[in-house]
Amino acid sequence: MIKHLLFDLDGTLLPIDLDFFFQDYLSALSARFATTIKPPVFQEKLLASTMAMVKSDDPNLTNEEVFWQDFPARIGLSRSYLEPIFRDFYDHEYRSLGNNLPPAGPVRTLLTSALEQGFTVTIATNPIFPSYALLERLSWINCHDLPYLLVTSMEKMHFCKPNPKYYQEILDLLGLKAEECMMIGNDVEEDMVAALVGMKTCLVTDRLISRGKSKIKPDYTCRLAELSPIIRAL
Numbered sequence: 001m002i003k004h005l006l007f008d009l010d011g012t013l014l015p016i017d018l019d020f021f022f023q024d025y026l027s028a029l030s031a032r033f034a035t036t037i038k039p040p041v042f043q044e045k046l047l048a049s050t051m052a053m054v055k056s057d058d059p060n061l062t063n064e065e066v067f068w069q070d071f072p073a074r075i076g077l078s079r080s081y082l083e084p085i086f087r088d089f090y091d092h093e094y095r096s097l098g099n100n101l102p103p104a105g106p107v108r109t110l111l112t113s114a115l116e117q118g119f120t121v122t123i124a125t126n127p128i129f130p131s132y133a134l135l136e137r138l139s140w141i142n143c144h145d146l147p148y149l150l151v152t153s154m155e156k157m158h159f160c161k162p163n164p165k166y167y168q169e170i171l172d173l174l175g176l177k178a179e180e181c182m183m184i185g186n187d188v189e190e191d192m193v194a195a196l197v198g199m200k201t202c203l204v205t206d207r208l209i210s211r212g213k214s215k216i217k218p219d220y221t222c223r224l225a226e227l228s229p230i231i232r233a234l
């Protein structure tokens with residue numbers, strides 16, 4: 001019986017896509033360092049360090065530790081110099097990026113309804129951002145104050161999507177069995193891979209991402225507006 005729901009954030013609950021990251025987010029962040037390093041170079045190195053997190057398979061290092069071991073050396077600036085600027089960016093420019101998003105629709109109603117039905121909830125976003133950035137993104141859909149069991153951030157997690165160990169780590173952290181969980185997301189390769197650890201899966205197609213590399217068939221497929229009846233029937 002399904003007791004716990006895992007929701008992807010970007011492209012599933014939050015109406016943003018890859019263009020948001022590659023245009024708005026990276027442009028705004030790199031501008032903060034423009035006097036020190038040219039924006040295209042900064043963006044290239046930031047993405048390389050992000051990929052270092054995604055590819056890491058070391059259970060002894062959090063994603064945050066992987067990033068801060070990699071990025072300062074790659075860019076030639078110290079963590080003590082970089083980190084306060086990152087934090088100030090998230091408190092100011094990053095916050096304003098939420099003003100440009102399309103309406104999210106009744107996402108809060110969806111989540112609160114699931115909680116009222118007795119399900120517990122994890123925000124299972126790819127953990128390449130700090131927790132305060134994720135809470136800020138959740139605030140863009142007015143869902144930052146709900147009683148999630150876990151929001152997967154770079155500080156807490158040791159693996160990233162699409163590594164199945166990411167989903168196993170969630171199970172281990174929460175003391176849950178895979179057969180009690182359903183992963184809900186819009187990315188075939190990153191979200192449906194939860195099936196490999198035994199979770200049920202639901203593919204949300206509003207902002208579908210499929211690279212044609214996965215043969216995993218989701219247990220459910222729907223638009224976000226069609227998700228509530230599926231949850232009620234679990």
